[in-house]
Amino acid sequence: MPCQIKHPAIPHHLLRRKSRYWFARHSKSIIFLILTLAVVGVYEALSLPIAVFPATNFPRIIIGVDNGVMPIEQMEVTITRPIEKRRQ
Numbered sequence: 001m002p003c004q005i006k007h008p009a010i011p012h013h014l015l016r017r018k019s020r021y022w023f024a025r026h027s028k029s030i031i032f033l034i035l036t037l038a039v040v041g042v043y044e045a046l047s048l049p050i051a052v053f054p055a056t057n058f059p060r061i062i063i064g065v066d067n068g069v070m071p072i073e074q075m076e077v078t079i080t081r082p083i084e085k086r087r088q
Helices: 027-046 072-087
Strands: none
Touching: none
């Protein structure tokens, strides 16, 4: 037999009404959890050591070739492709 509490200011049907949705019943706990995870995530991101991201040095070759005002197609055939073939 359920215990019935009588309260003069609140109607009986509102006292026993319970939300059907789990998220609605636990909304404060969920918001607290999300905010806590966000604060911890920001703290961890800012305190992450730099050594986690090592410095990389990939070998690069920069070749500058100037042949005046030559059309792009002609420059590709006469200059760019021969340089790329010699590089390989």
